[in-house]
Amino acid sequence: MTTFAPDRFGPLARRITRPVEIGGVQVGGGAPVVVQSMTNTDTADVATTSKQIGELWRAGSELVRVTVNTAEAAAAIPRIVERLAMMGVNVPIIGDFHYNGHTLLSNEPACAEALAKYRINPGNVGFGKKKDTQFAQLIEFAIRYGKPVRIGANWGSLDQALAARLMDENAQRALPWDAGRVMREALILSALESAQRAVELGLPAEKIILSAKVSGVQELVAVYRDLARRSDFALHLGLTEAGIGSKGIVASSAALGVLLQEGIGDTIRISLTPEPGASRTQEVVVAQELLQTMGLRAFTPMVTACPGCGRTTSEFFQELAKVVQEHVRAKMPEWKISHPGAENMTLAVMGCVVNGPGESRHANIGISLPGTGEAPSAPVFVDGEKTVTLRGEHIAQEFVALIDGYVQSHYGAARAD
Ligand code: SF4
Numbered sequence: 001m002t003t004f005a006p007d008r009f010g011p012l013a014r015r016i017t018r019p020v021e022i023g024g025v026q027v028g029g030g031a032p033v034v035v036q037s038m039t040n041t042d043t044a045d046v047a048t049t050s051k052q053i054g055e056l057w058r059a060g061s062e063l064v065r066v067t068v069n070t071a072e073a074a075a076a077i078p079r080i081v082e083r084l085a086m087m088g089v090n091v092p093i094i095g096d097f098h099y100n101g102h103t104l105l106s107n108e109p110a111c112a113e114a115l116a117k118y119r120i121n122p123g124n125v126g127f128g129k130k131k132d133t134q135f136a137q138l139i140e141f142a143i144r145y146g147k148p149v150r151i152g153a154n155w156g157s158l159d160q161a162l163a164a165r166l167m168d169e170n171a172q173r174a175l176p177w178d179a180g181r182v183m184r185e186a187l188i189l190s191a192l193e194s195a196q197r198a199v200e201l202g203l204p205a206e207k208i209i210l211s212a213k214v215s216g217v218q219e220l221v222a223v224y225r226d227l228a229r230r231s232d233f234a235l236h237l238g239l240t241e242a243g244i245g246s247k248g249i250v251a252s253s254a255a256l257g258v259l260l261q262e263g264i265g266d267t268i269r270i271s272l273t274p275e276p277g278a279s280r281t282q283e284v285v286v287a288q289e290l291l292q293t294m295g296l297r298a299f300t301p302m303v304t305a306c307p308g309c310g311r312t313t314s315e316f317f318q319e320l321a322k323v324v325q326e327h328v329r330a331k332m333p334e335w336k337i338s339h340p341g342a343e344n345m346t347l348a349v350m351g352c353v354v355n356g357p358g359e360s361r362h363a364n365i366g367i368s369l370p371g372t373g374e375a376p377s378a379p380v381f382v383d384g385e386k387t388v389t390l391r392g393e394h395i396a397q398e399f400v401a402l403i404d405g406y407v408q409s410h411y412g413a414a415r416a417d
Helices: 046-059 071-087 101-107 109-114 129-145 160-171 179-201 217-230 245-261 282-293 316-338 356-362 395-410
Strands: 004-006 013-015 020-022 025-027 034-038 063-067 093-097 117-120 149-154 208-213 234-237 302-305 346-350 365-368 378-382 385-390
Touching: 025 034, 034 282, 046 063, 046 071, 046 282, 063 071, 071 093, 071 101, 071 109, 093 101, 101 109, 101 117, 101 129, 109 129, 117 129, 129 149, 129 179, 149 179, 160 179, 179 208, 179 217, 208 217, 217 234, 217 245, 234 245, 245 282, 302 316, 316 346, 316 395, 346 356, 356 365, 356 378, 365 395, 378 395, 385 395
Parallel strands: 034 063, 063 093, 093 117, 117 149, 149 208, 208 234, 302 346, 346 365
Antiparallel strands: 004 013, 020 025, 365 378, 378 385
């Protein structure tokens, strides 16, 4: 039976899972929920893939997965890991294997060694009699090289033999389940039975993470609730094929938010389809913001901004909110080292006197801009006290300077003094 314990970052109870160590990053066992992402470059292109991994890492991805689909991709892995070390990028790399993973790992021992974790999809390690053999080979590589694995079942590549077996069993029931429930059970069993087989082959349970991804919000919640109830493996959460733009963000946040609130989930990935020309790092930002807005972790100072309404006379306050958000996000990698704790700072940018002073007082630093008919001045509140009133054309620069000054005087070495 699953047990729960208080979360070290907030009041939410977390499901207790087995801890899994991935290249120095702990997933599960009460560790903070880990943010991960995946590249969309050709892995065989060492320069481009390394560059994108660096971007994802700088954005805050704590694990990065790459597809390993060809001999060229497998051969590129040790070169990518070497290049990342030269770039000062310190992030464990996970190899995503389908169909030919056993062959690639066999032919490229340096790839098997360089990866921090292998992802195996039990629905497509092989077909027919080869399935069991090839799955066992992948697990044996993990044992030989001391690597953890994610056994990642996916709705879109469900183990067809298992699905057929469950359909047959269902037909024998006095009250047959509906088809959706049978397919959910097939997905869950695919993950659980594969994990059991891996343990029987000699892979410790502390080297196994499970996932069972679907693309529907309600189905995902149902699948993971069941998976959490039936095992104590660490769980990787993600809504597969979430979609593009706001649809992908909303669907992922809705599904993962429910599960995280129930203490389920040890690492998350937001599977967004990037808008044309958009940065791949958006999925990392969304994952961080989901965890931070839920109070599970802190990554970057949070900016509270009112939505604006007919009382605001210009777009200035929207621009200021954007400038402030972008400034603190850009500064955070530096502050993380020089002024740890700055990620907990709260900021407020408000459009008028109705809620402005009140909301600003609740933030570490808040500014209340003038609304329609109000005097052209912007009072600034620091830790609840009004300290200065900004006027003129340089309000944005002056407010950003106040934020920087607050960080200098309140976090890191300054706090220890
Ligand atoms: S704080 Fe003022 S400008 Fe902002 S939404 Fe409220 S009333 Fe409108």
